[in-house]
Amino acid sequence: MGPEEFDRNVELALADAQLRRNFAFAMGSFIARRQAVFSDAAQTERLRGQGQALKRRVLSRLPELLEELEANCTRNGIQVHWAETPAVANRLVLDIIERHAATRVVKGKSMVSEEMHLNAFLEKHGVEVVETDLGEFIIQLNGETPSHIIVPAIHKNKQQIARIFHEKVPGAPYTEEVEELNAIARATLRRKFAEAGVGISGVNFAVAETGTLCLVENEGNGRMCTTLPPVHIAVMGLEKVVEKLADLPPLLRLLTGSATGQFITTYVNLISSPRRACARPCSACAAAPASTTARSTPGSAATPTASSTRGRSARSSTPRFSDWTRPAPSPRPRASAAPARRSAPSRSPSPGCCGACATRRCHRRPRAPCPATAAAAAERSGWPGQGGGISTPTRGSTAC
Amino acid sequence: MRRPRGRQRTAFPRKDQNPLKPNPVYFFGTCLIESFFPRAGEAAIRLIEREGVPVRFPAGQSCCGQPAYNSGYPDDARAVARQQLRAFPDDEAPIVVPSGSCAGMMKHHYPGLFAGEPDQALAERFAGRVVEWSEFMAARLGVELEDRGAPLKVTWHSSCHAMREMNVIAHSKGLIRQLSRVELVELARERECCGFGGTFAVKHPAISGALVTDKVDDIRATGAERVIAGDCGCLLNITGAIAHRGLPIRGQHLAEFIWERTHGS
Numbered sequence: 001m002g003p004e005e006f007d008r009n010v011e012l013a014l015a016d017a018q019l020r021r022n023f024a025f026a027m028g029s030f031i032a033r034r035q036a037v038f039s040d041a042a043q044t045e046r047l048r049g050q051g052q053a054l055k056r057r058v059l060s061r062l063p064e065l066l067e068e069l070e071a072n073c074t075r076n077g078i079q080v081h082w083a084e085t086p087a088v089a090n091r092l093v094l095d096i097i098e099r100h101a102a103t104r105v106v107k108g109k110s111m112v113s114e115e116m117h118l119n120a121f122l123e124k125h126g127v128e129v130v131e132t133d134l135g136e137f138i139i140q141l142n143g144e145t146p147s148h149i150i151v152p153a154i155h156k157n158k159q160q161i162a163r164i165f166h167e168k169v170p171g172a173p174y175t176e177e178v179e180e181l182n183a184i185a186r187a188t189l190r191r192k193f194a195e196a197g198v199g200i201s202g203v204n205f206a207v208a209e210t211g212t213l214c215l216v217e218n219e220g221n222g223r224m225c226t227t228l229p230p231v232h233i234a235v236m237g238l239e240k241v242v243e244k245l246a247d248l249p250p251l252l253r254l255l256t257g258s259a260t261g262q263f264i265t266t267y268v269n270l271i272s273s274p275r276r277a278c279a280r281p282c283s284a285c286a287a288a289p290a291s292t293t294a295r296s297t298p299g300s301a302a303t304p305t306a307s308s309t310r311g312r313s314a315r316s317s318t319p320r321f322s323d324w325t326r327p328a329p330s331p332r333p334r335a336s337a338a339p340a341r342r343s344a345p346s347r348s349p350s351p352g353c354c355g356a357c358a359t360r361r362c363h364r365r366p367r368a369p370c371p372a373t374a375a376a377a378a379e380r381s382g383w384p385g386q387g388g389g390i391s392t393p394t395r396g397s398t399a400c
Numbered sequence: 401m402r403r404p405r406g407r408q409r410t411a412f413p414r415k416d417q418n419p420l421k422p423n424p425v426y427f428f429g430t431c432l433i434e435s436f437f438p439r440a441g442e443a444a445i446r447l448i449e450r451e452g453v454p455v456r457f458p459a460g461q462s463c464c465g466q467p468a469y470n471s472g473y474p475d476d477a478r479a480v481a482r483q484q485l486r487a488f489p490d491d492e493a494p495i496v497v498p499s500g501s502c503a504g505m506m507k508h509h510y511p512g513l514f515a516g517e518p519d520q521a522l523a524e525r526f527a528g529r530v531v532e533w534s535e536f537m538a539a540r541l542g543v544e545l546e547d548r549g550a551p552l553k554v555t556w557h558s559s560c561h562a563m564r565e566m567n568v569i570a571h572s573k574g575l576i577r578q579l580s581r582v583e584l585v586e587l588a589r590e591r592e593c594c595g596f597g598g599t600f601a602v603k604h605p606a607i608s609g610a611l612v613t614d615k616v617d618d619i620r621a622t623g624a625e626r627v628i629a630g631d632c633g634c635l636l637n638i639t640g641a642i643a644h645r646g647l648p649i650r651g652q653h654l655a656e657f658i659w660e661r662t663h664g665s
Contacts, residue, residue: 010607
């Protein structure tokens with residue numbers, strides 16, 4: 001952006017009274033919320049001092065901590081890639097996506113990926129990228145960039161969001177009810193989660209001691225990005241590393257208190273490894289490797305075969321939102337979707353199977369949620385699956 | 401300089417009682433005070449002297465170097481800063497600065513600016529001596545103020561550097577609160593910048609103008625007759641916007657305000 005363009009944008013933004021009211025309202029409430037959770041000034045100063053000391057220690061031994069992080073992540077089964085420039089980082093991400101023949105990507109909010117202009121890069125290479133953080137989702141629909149690092153759509157009020165949804169989401173009615181707007185986003189995003197071959201997220205803290213990636217969020221969509229697609233790519237800046245797991249509580253307290261005025265976010269994800277393979281896999285596990293997911297959630301299922309086929313056709317042209325929101329193809333008959341499953345002699349774990357795989361989708365059968373969760377989920381969203389969703393934090397994907 | 405008669409009796413005993421009271425102190429005048437608010441500087445010096453502490457004003461001092469430093473010209477900033485290091489005798493006496501912004505530059509950025517330079521040690525000693533005026537008055541001298549003015553409602557503007565870099569707002573407001581007939585009404589959005597930001601106001605006049613409009617609205621909403629601040633950059637910006645809108649609100653530097661209230665003039 002040149003100086004003239006910047007000045008022009010400034011002029012337009014300053015003349016937009018609605019925009020300025022939205023910002024003033026949103027920032028005012030954030031400041032009040034922050035003050036409420038940091039009401040004890042002396043304690044806050046101590047906490048900030050503690051946070052500063054932890055970060056300074058990290059900076060003083062950054063190279064060795066990064067190597068320790070790499071070693072522990074690698075031991076946990078996480079592959080670590082290094083990039084010196086945004087171009088290299090973008091290329092690495094694309095290579096991983098292509099290696100897994102994925103063409104649809106879901107993203108949790110990641111500011112470093114914004115700085116890398118990752119979305120534009122991937123879309124140029126025929127990969128469909130869907131932002132799943134509600135704020136990012138809204139501005140992506142409208143072709144904008146985030147106006148705030150933690151509240152990307154802070155400049156929009158609900159009337160403007162209602163208009164964007166009505167215009168950009170096919171079939172979405174105009175509604176200013178927040179719950180209904182959430183439901184529209186939820187219904188759209190659920191299909192994207194199911195179809196995605198790769199999930200991309202940022203990293204709030206990376207713990208060198210344990211090789212753990214920590215992600216905070218309030219919607220559950222971040223967790224969906226890191227758990228539903230078969231491949232998870234976490235993009236982080238070097239400064240996100242911390243020494244020890246014990247460093248997290250003060251840093252999290254400072255982060256969430258300062259960012260959103262919360263004592264803790266609704267979701268705190270600590271990711272220490274990919275899904276672990278069964279030590280003594282049963283025949284069902286053996287027949288169906290964990291990376292080929294096939295959830296048969298009625299009405300939303302997309303087998304990897306189906307998504308990659310559609311993906312290839314999408315590769316030739318820039319994906320548009322209307323492509324995403326096309327009605328999903330009717331679920332294929334299970335037999336044709338995964339012939340391997342038919343040959344599997346049994347869908348129940350064999351003796352000696354660790355049992356963990358029952359929750360890890362490798363049996364190619366819908367995991368049965370506990371009745372209470374299923375009922376609550378169906379009632380609230382009209383969606384038959386389980387898993388976290390926007391503003392409905394009680395349903396964790398591993399809750400029952 | 402004339403010393404108020406009423407205070408002279410108490411000033412000297414208190415000086416003896418307080419072993420922390422320095423003798424003398426140096427005063428750094430700042431560009432904006434010299435150019436636009438000389439009375440603020442005079443008041444700041446008089447108030448220190450009234451406590452029985454001699455003030456020395458080294459000739460040859462000029463700018464702290466912040467405009468060049470913030471604009472990305474460290475070499476030019478260093479040249480200006482070096483002049484200040486030379487202008488002040490290299491001793492133990494505090495260097496009192498009636499501005500959170502200039503004090504922040506000299507206290508927190510000089511050591512980094514001179515890192516690896518021949519003057520590094522000198523810059524570090526210099527930085528260690530810098531103290532913002534209201535902190536010096538409240539914390540080092542422990543002044544007790546006697547309000548001689550008529551009842552007045554004022555509001556306080558915290559400059560970003562005084563608040564975030566120097567952390568002296570409690571001292572500044574504490575001085576105002578000592579004035580028994582002054583009612584201090586806080587701004588609703590005190591932590592927001594007034595839009596001056598040094599060279600920012602020149603580089604981005606439209607954004608700066610929007611910020612100061614918000615700030616003046618906030619000041620106006622308090623119903624205060626005066627806005628008091630510890631930084632003349634903010635004051636220049638805010639009083640300019642107030643005058644432009646023709647509002648009956650006066651802006652004043654804290655030192656000038658306190659001198660006016662306690663001197664009885």
